[in-house]
Amino acid sequence: MAKLFRAVIMGPPGSGKGTISERIAQSFGLARLSSGDFVRENIAANTDAGVLAKTYIERGLLVPDHVMTRLLLPRLEEMTRHSWLMDGFPRTLAQAKALNSTCDLDLVISLNIPYETLKERLSDRWIHPASGRVYNMGFNPPHVQGRDDISGEPLIQHDDDKPEALVARLRHYKDVAKPIIDLYKSKGILHTFSGTETDRIWPYINSLLSTKIPSTSQTDTQRIPMP
Ligand SMILES: Nc1nc2c(ncn2[C@@H]2O[C@H](COP(=O)(O)OP(=O)(O)O)[C@@H](O)[C@H]2O)c(=O)[nH]1
Ligand SMILES: Nc1ccn([C@@H]2O[C@H](COP(=O)(O)OP(=O)(O)O)[C@@H](O)[C@H]2O)c(=O)n1
Numbered sequence: 001m002a003k004l005f006r007a008v009i010m011g012p013p014g015s016g017k018g019t020i021s022e023r024i025a026q027s028f029g030l031a032r033l034s035s036g037d038f039v040r041e042n043i044a045a046n047t048d049a050g051v052l053a054k055t056y057i058e059r060g061l062l063v064p065d066h067v068m069t070r071l072l073l074p075r076l077e078e079m080t081r082h083s084w085l086m087d088g089f090p091r092t093l094a095q096a097k098a099l100n101s102t103c104d105l106d107l108v109i110s111l112n113i114p115y116e117t118l119k120e121r122l123s124d125r126w127i128h129p130a131s132g133r134v135y136n137m138g139f140n141p142p143h144v145q146g147r148d149d150i151s152g153e154p155l156i157q158h159d160d161d162k163p164e165a166l167v168a169r170l171r172h173y174k175d176v177a178k179p180i181i182d183l184y185k186s187k188g189i190l191h192t193f194s195g196t197e198t199d200r201i202w203p204y205i206n207s208l209l210s211t212k213i214p215s216t217s218q219t220d221t222q223r224i225p226m227p
Contacts, residue, residue, distance in 0.1 A: 004081075004082070004083045005030065005083040005084075005106050005107075005212070005213050006083065006084060006086075006103055006104065006105050006106050006107075007024075007030070007084075007085045007086070007105065007106060007107040007108065007109065008085070008086045008089070008090070008099075008105055008107075008108045008109070008184075009021055009024075009085060009086070009087050009108075009109045009110075009111070010108060010109065010110045010111065010177065010180065010181070011110060011111030011112070011113065012111075012113065012118055012169075012170055012173040012174075012177075013118065013122060013160075013161075013166070013169050013170060013173065014113070014117075014118035014119075014121040014122040014125070014170075015111035015112075015113040015118060016111055016113065016198045016201070017087045017088060017111065018034065018036075018087060018132065018134045019134060019140075019198050020109070020111070020198060020201070020202065020205060021034070021085055021087040022132075022133070022134075023202060023205075023206075024085055024205070024209060025085065027206065027209075028209055028213050029083075030083050030084055030085040030213075031079065031082045031083065031084040031085070032084070032085050032087065032132075033075070033076075033079075033084050033085065033086045033087065033089075034087045034088055034132055035068065035071075035072055035086065035087065035088035035089035035091075036087070036088045037132045038071060038072065038075065039053050039057065039063060039068075039071065040129065040158075042071060043057075044129075049067050049070060049071050052067055053067060053071075057159070057160050057165075058159055058160065058165070059165060059168070060160055060164070060165030060166065060167075060168035060169040060172075061168065061172070062091055062092065062172065062176065065092055065094040065095055065098070068089065068091070068095055069094075069095060069098045072089055073098060073099075073102055076099075076102055076103065077102065083213075090180055091176060091177075091180075092176050092180070093176075093179040093180055093183065096180045096183055096184075105184075105187075105189055106189065106212065107189050107191065107208075107209075107212055108184040108189050108190045108191065109191055109193065109205060110181055110184075110190060110191070110192045110193070111192075111193055111194075111201070112192055112193065112194040112195075113194070113195070113196065114196060115170060117196045118170060119166065119170070121136060121139070122161045122166055123161065123163065123166075124136050124137045124138060125157065125158070125161055126142070126146075126155040126156070126157060127155060127156055127157070127158060128148035128150075128151065128153060128155055129156055130151065130153065131148070131150070131151070133148060133149070133150070135155060139198075142155060191205075191208055193205060
């Protein structure tokens with residue numbers, strides 16, 4: 001079987017994980033998995049885990065590890081024949097250890113973006129919930145205000161991008177991410193990118209991935225919807 005490629009993209013809320021994942025999925029044909037989208041789909045579908053998750057997300061808190069791993073690991077087990085890029089998971093050391101026992105990661109991208117930049121971006125973030133496409137009124141506005149470019153459907157803002165939840169989320173990220181970053185550093189798979197503009201970081205990520213991704217993995221260009 002062709003060699004598969006498994007990567008994780010980490011970074012605080014607003015650091016550009018979604019934006020960069022989309023570019024990676026398009027350029028390299030990896031299936032893009034977004035844990036945030038998956039949680040929101042569970043909330044929309046009113047699953048037990050979704051109802052529980054909502055009470056945390058509304059307050060800008062992380063969903064407990066056992067809920068996240070129960071939601072995501074079965075999904076990854078269905079992906080044994082795909083190369084993928086995971087956005088937003090693991091968020092804690094416990095999640096990283098659970099992921100470790102399911103698969104061997106090839107690469108971890110960590111985005112290091114200044115706090116003020118994150119705050120600015122998130123207050124201006126608009127999403128097309130069905131596809132996960134993300135817009136910013138300054139950086140990449142939709143062609144028609146308030147509407148998704150492809151489907152024409154309305155854009156929304158996440159509840160947890162509101163200022164009250166935002167400050168808690170950004171503070172929390174630093175504390176929980178450090179041990180995960182240390183773990184991946186010790187495995188020799190961590191690559192950190194710093195800056196204030198996605199367009200300046202992207203060429204470095206692009207060239208790194210060009211050297212790492214076997215061309216046989218670059219076959220599947222769709223964004224795999226989570227069930
Ligand atoms: N001004 C500006 N906005 C950006 C840049 N890169 C991404 N964004 C926007 O910032 C917001 C957060 O990006 P997103 O990819 O959703 O970050 P995530 O929370 O890490 O997944 C979105 O509204 C993006 O459109 C950038 O370089 N400059
Ligand atoms: N592994 C994860 C992923 C998401 N979440 C929750 O889901 C919310 C939205 O996730 P997201 O990945 O879309 O967040 P952003 O970093 O893109 O803003 C997070 O702020 C957390 O409350 C979590 O608790 N644990």
